[in-house]
Amino acid sequence: MSTAAPTAARAAPGGLAVAFALASVYILWGSTYLAIRFALESYPPFLLGAGRMFLAGAIMFAVLRWRGVPMPTGKQWRTLWVLSIWMVLLSNGLVNLAETEVGSGLAAIAVASMPLFAGVFAMLRGRHPSKIEWVGLIIGFLGVLWLNAGGELSSSTLGLVCLVIAPIAWAWGSIWSRDQDLPQPFMSAAGQMLTGSVWMLIAAVLHGERMTAMPSASATTALLYLVVAGSIFGFTAYIWLLHHVRPALATSYAYVNPPIAVLFGALIGGEHFTAHDLGAMAVILVGVVIITLAKARAGKQVQTAVAAPTEPAA
Helix, strand or coil, X not given: CEEECCCCCCCCCCHHHHHHHHHHHHHHHHHHHHHHHHHCCCCCHHHHHHHHHHHHXXXXXXXXXXXXXXXXXXXXXXXXXXXXXXXXXXXXXXXXXXXXXXXXXXXXXXXXXXXXXXXXXXXXXXXXXXXXXXXXXXXXXXXXHHHHHCHHHHCCHHHHHHHHHHHHHHHHHHHHHHHCCCCCHHHHHHHHHHHHHHHXXXXXXHCCCCCCCCCCHHHHHHHXXXXXXXXXXXXXXXXXXXXXXXXXXXXXXHHHHHHHHHHHHHHCCCCCCCHHHHHHHHHHHHHHHHHHHHHHHHHHHHCXXXXXXXXXXX
């Protein structure tokens, strides 16, 4: 979900707290791709997304209101309805749909291209990349072309289309939201999940989804894991990091999650990856690292306000 990070100086947190928060974001978000695959054993893709987003959004919304966080205004709700199309339906929803045909690790590799598309959209909106960022963009997109040119992904038209659209939608939503009036970060996330659950339910109806049997205990456990670990705990740790550490460190999940997702997929899910898939992942992540470091360097030089990236599409 898209949020805005404050720029006021804060007391430096302890190293153990930072390490714990980073580990939470790396491991929890990296594991969500495999959890989606397990949940899909009983839940159709868009119904899965609707249930996950509604439960997580409702819990966060209730806790925030109990703590006195203001409700979004009417204008903010309208923005959240539009934003959740990009950040929930077309990102998370299409990742769910893709994983009905491709492995969880491969989905994570494809989604890793999101920062590359974000760089392109930022350029179209007037922010021109530096020479170093151009290098990162070119390298990263070569990796995307490599990934899509062969291997398991190219054998699934549905998976290929979904995993191209998902990071593009996620990137566009994160860039578009920077100019919008949004509520407090956690409330923004809760609002996007609640409105996004409605879009997911509409998509489920149009896709002809329905529950034909009682879901298995393992699939339901995976769904609850996505709600609690992925959407609530992982996002809370991420927002905390945005408030307490450098943005480059907080957003390092972008190139750590894919290898972790591949590791979980191989060790727990029994997934197999070719040299083609791993090579493409390496090239994509090199491009993402270059862009991230270049942005961090530019941020130190100009010391401008930083807009927070988004929660992973998974």
